[in-house]
Amino acid sequence: MQPHLLKYALQDIPRYTSYPTAAQFGPLRPETFEFWRAGLGVATSLSAYVHVPFCRQLCWYCGCHTSVPNSYSRAQRFTAAITREIAATGAALPGPKARVKHLHFGGGTPTYLKPQEFTSVMDAVHTHLGLAPGAELAVEIDPRTLTPQVRAGLAQNGINRASLGVQDFSLAVQAKINRIQPFGLVAAGVEALRKSGIDSINFDLIYGLPGQTEASVAETARLTATLAPSRVAVFGYAHVPWFKKQQAMIKQADLPGVEDRFAQATIIGDVLQEHGYVPVGLDHYVKPDDDMAKALATRTLRRNFQGYTTDAADALLGFGPSSISALPNGFAQNARDQAAWITAAEEGRTSVDRGIAVTDEDNRRAQIISQIMCYLEADFAAFPEALPRLEELASDGLVKLNGTHLSVPTEHRLFCRTVAQAFDAHYTGQAGRHAKAV
Numbered sequence: 001m002q003p004h005l006l007k008y009a010l011q012d013i014p015r016y017t018s019y020p021t022a023a024q025f026g027p028l029r030p031e032t033f034e035f036w037r038a039g040l041g042v043a044t045s046l047s048a049y050v051h052v053p054f055c056r057q058l059c060w061y062c063g064c065h066t067s068v069p070n071s072y073s074r075a076q077r078f079t080a081a082i083t084r085e086i087a088a089t090g091a092a093l094p095g096p097k098a099r100v101k102h103l104h105f106g107g108g109t110p111t112y113l114k115p116q117e118f119t120s121v122m123d124a125v126h127t128h129l130g131l132a133p134g135a136e137l138a139v140e141i142d143p144r145t146l147t148p149q150v151r152a153g154l155a156q157n158g159i160n161r162a163s164l165g166v167q168d169f170s171l172a173v174q175a176k177i178n179r180i181q182p183f184g185l186v187a188a189g190v191e192a193l194r195k196s197g198i199d200s201i202n203f204d205l206i207y208g209l210p211g212q213t214e215a216s217v218a219e220t221a222r223l224t225a226t227l228a229p230s231r232v233a234v235f236g237y238a239h240v241p242w243f244k245k246q247q248a249m250i251k252q253a254d255l256p257g258v259e260d261r262f263a264q265a266t267i268i269g270d271v272l273q274e275h276g277y278v279p280v281g282l283d284h285y286v287k288p289d290d291d292m293a294k295a296l297a298t299r300t301l302r303r304n305f306q307g308y309t310t311d312a313a314d315a316l317l318g319f320g321p322s323s324i325s326a327l328p329n330g331f332a333q334n335a336r337d338q339a340a341w342i343t344a345a346e347e348g349r350t351s352v353d354r355g356i357a358v359t360d361e362d363n364r365r366a367q368i369i370s371q372i373m374c375y376l377e378a379d380f381a382a383f384p385e386a387l388p389r390l391e392e393l394a395s396d397g398l399v400k401l402n403g404t405h406l407s408v409p410t411e412h413r414l415f416c417r418t419v420a421q422a423f424d425a426h427y428t429g430q431a432g433r434h435a436k437a438v
């Protein structure tokens with residue numbers, strides 16, 4: 001990394017999976033969310049996110065909202081509660097059913113659920129929301145939990161996209177993050193998923209983990225390419241042990257510095273591109289025939305809480321603790337506390353307690369931020385006030401300006417969040433609120 005870019009790499013910048021970002025959420029009454037939801041047009045297309053807040057064991061790098069239950073009965077109680085939440089939402093939604101175009105199970109570990117519980121949740125979705133024809137049904141998978149029974153349950157329920165948490169194939173790195181999953185285990189899981197008819201496979205990789213080197217992440221990228229997932233997302237590890245207690249198990253001294261992180265992210269991208277992957281936005285790489293490459297070409301790519309997506313739905317409904325709904329009027333987050341969420345769901349109440357209403361001004365800014373994050377370019381004629389900051393970034397090479405057109409050079413795509421931030425009216429620069437730019 002060029003030395004003059006160091007100050008940008010160390011800056012705390014939102015990931016812009018939404019705008020306004022979750023850091024701007026404040027108290028929100030459940031009635032406000034219910035009013036927004038009741039106002040959805042009868043033709044509004046929908047997507048749904050189901051958050052499963054359980055894992056078999058904690059990975060030390062984890063930044064997700066999850067827990068390790070001491071008994072499977074908690075997952076059974078969760079299943080009963082979330083089916084109730086889905087039923088209550090279905091009853092409250094105006095308009096016809098079968099408008100859900102994308103359904104995403106995230107966590108935590110959705111495959112912590114046994115087939116019986118997973119099927120119960122899917123049945124609730126079919127009965128109370130309904131899936132649009134050809135809907136994408138995606139599940140995040142911890143390869144260590146992908147038993148033949150779990151895999152059969154996913155296939156029987158029509159799951160057509162699997163997102164595997166791979167992170168790094170080095171056993172030495174895996175030992176340092178408390179997540180041992182040898183290459184052979186992942187390869188067998190991928191092969192079995194494909195045999196079950198689930199052939200849209202995503203991998204998540206992480207750079208900046210303890211013990212990683214340029215050579216080790218390059219090898220992980222090479223091994224990834226041999227398994228040919230259609231999409232690869234490459235995230236930077238965010239070390240915030242004061243916020244995520246298990247991260248205290250990771251020694252600061254074992255972590256790569258910012259220049260090493262930059263080099264690792266760069267070499268992963270280089271290796272994937274050598275193997276035919278197309279870069280998308282900040283941190284995704286996709287096969288040229290994948291729908292996401294087509295969405296990039298046709299300018300229909302979107303960004304949501306899971307990262308880049310082809311999901312073009314008008315509204316996203318979140319289910320489960322901590323899940324976020326994105327409606328035309330604003331964002332609403334379910335209670336993050338599992339006990340508060342489960343009590344509300346069992347009583348048929350909405351658990352929403354945080355969120356933010358969006359203004360027309362927010363929507364205008366969201367649009368240009370999304371364009372920069374998705375396409376690395378935008379026209380900023382409507383935002384002349386951003387020019388001084390853009391000129392500053394341009395003088396350091398992070399952006400090219402041509403009249404009112406801006407573009408982020410591909411070699412600086414890791415800094416596209418920094419460019420997008422020039423249009424963020426809520427950004428305060430307060431340290432510790434967001435991940436580092438690199």
Ligand code: SF4
Nearest residue numbers: 055058059062064108
């Ligand atoms: S499996 Fe995923 S959600 Fe669970 S602890 Fe590991 S990283 Fe976190």
